[in-house]
Structures are given as structure tokens and as C-alpha cells.
Amino acid sequence: MQSTLLNDYEFRMHHKDLGAVWKLSTYLLENIPFEKEAISFFCIGTDRSTGDALGPLTGSLLSESILFPFPVIGTLEDPLHALNLQQRLDDTLTINPSTYIVAIDACLGKSDSIGDLLIQSGPLYPGKAVGKDLPPIGDISIKGVVNVAGFMEQAVLQSTRLHLSFEMSRVISRALQLSYSRFQNK
Incomplete structure (x- = not known):
């Protein structure tokens, strides 16, 4: 979970926009090098907080x-969180130092950005x-604004509706699968 300034992004859309999966898949197809030998998807968060479950749900x-052949690190069953992030990153880069990492996480933002x-x-x-000092991660980042930043972030995360994260x-998962499918059909 990270806080965010919403003006610094190359692509931004609401998850309920008409054609959201297609639009997002088009952007991802243009920006994820699916032809690369090593790509991993790091889905960060925990199943113990509804607001921070976006990553593990996606993972x-x-x-x-069965149509998505890439390593996915971080699921509801085996979350990728503060306690294991550095080790999982080190393990991945030890196997292949040139692994392209797609990082997925929830974030907090302004009230009019929730769902973006x-x-x-x-x-x-x-x-x-939430004030943690963790390593930066990802060659490309996908974030979802799940609630409002600015005050009592831990409580805000705990009170976020699971339906929104889901x-x-x-x-996100449908767009990633579609972008890979479109890559294969080029």
C-alpha cells in the first residue's frame, strides 16, 4: 500500500470506465515486453486488510x-508483503538478474480518485x-486507488470495502491476460 501523487502517471483510468479492460490491455501491450524471456508479476499486499488485498486478489x-504463463508472486494463499518482499525480490533476481518486474499494489489518494x-x-x-521503508519494486507499476489518504491510513485500509479491491x-487481471493474448496473436 502506498500513498501517491496522482499527477505523475502515464496512464490513468477508472476501473468502471466503458471498455476499461480493453483500454488497459492496450496500454499494457504497448508497455510490457512480453517477448522478454523473464517477466514476473509481483502482486503486493495482504489478505488481512481489505484495502491492501488488491495485489493478492490480482495475483x-x-x-x-492456465493461459497466463508467467510467474506470479503474491496471492491470497501466499501473500507478498513487508516481511517477505525483499527475500522474494532477491530470489527472483538471483535466478535471472534481468527479470522484468510488473509490480501491482493498492494505494491511497484523493476521494475523487477512488477506483482509479x-x-x-x-x-x-x-x-x-503506512510509513514502512521497503525497497522500490517494478519496471512498470500498476496501482489501484482503494481509499482516501491523509489520516489514520491503517484504519482506512481496514475499513475499505473488499468489493472495490475485488x-x-x-x-487488472483480465487486462493483463488480454494483453498477453493479443501479444501472442500479433
């Missing part, structure tokens, strides 16, 4: 798809919203 949906998906080149900074994770 579970991706890992259940934010994508940028470069890493995200997990745990920033719906956003479905859009």
Missing part, C-alpha cells in the same frame, strides 16, 4: 489462469502510505 486471479487505476514506468514504493483486481 490469485492471474495464477489461476494508475500505471507508470518505473517502480512503486510499497508500504509508503472489482479492481478483476479488471
Whole structure:
């Protein structure tokens, strides 16, 4: 979970926008090098907080798809969180130092941005919203604004509706699967 400035993103849309999955898949198809030998998807968060479950929900949906052949680190069953993030990152980069990492996490933002998906080149900074000092992660970052930043972030995360995290994770996972399918059909 990270806090965020919403003006610094290359791609931004609401998860309920008409054609959201297609639009997001188009952006991801243009910006994720699916032809690369090593790509991993780091789905950051925990199943113990509804607001921070976006990453593990997305990871579970991706890992259940037989048509999505990439390593997915972080699911509801085996979350990727503050206590294991550095070790999982080190393990991945030890196997292949040139692994392209797609990082997925929830974030907090302004009230009128709740439900937005934010994508940028470069890493995200997990745990920033709750004052944790974790390593930056990702060659490209996908974030979902799940609630409001600014006051009592832990309580805000605990009171976030699971339905929002779930719906956003479905859009992200479907868009990633579609972008890979479109890549294969080029």
C-alpha cells in the first residue's frame, strides 16, 4: 500500500470506465515486453486488510489462469508483503538478474480518485502510505486507488470495502491476460 501523487502517471483510468479492460490491455501491450524471456508479476499486499488485498486478489486471479504463463508472486494463499518482499525480490533476481518486474499494489489518494487505476514506468514504493521503508519494486507499476489518504491510513485500509479491491483486481487481471493474448496473436 502506498500513498501517491496522482499527477505523475502515464496512464490513468477508472476501473468502471466503458471498455476499461480493453483500454488497459492496450496500454499494457504497448508497455510490457512480453517477448522478454523473464517477466514476473509481483502482486503486493495482504489478505488481512481489505484495502491492501488488491495485489493478492490480482495475483490469485492471474495464477489461476492456465493461459497466463508467467510467474506470479503474491496471492491470497501466499501473500507478498513487508516481511517477505525483499527475500522474494532477491530470489527472483538471483535466478535471472534481468527479470522484468510488473509490480501491482493498492494505494491511497484523493476521494475523487477512488477506483482509479494508475500505471507508470518505473517502480512503486510499497508500504509508503503506512510509513514502512521497503525497497522500490517494478519496471512498470500498476496501482489501484482503494481509499482516501491523509489520516489514520491503517484504519482506512481496514475499513475499505473488499468489493472495490475485488472489482479492481478483476479488471487488472483480465487486462493483463488480454494483453498477453493479443501479444501472442500479433
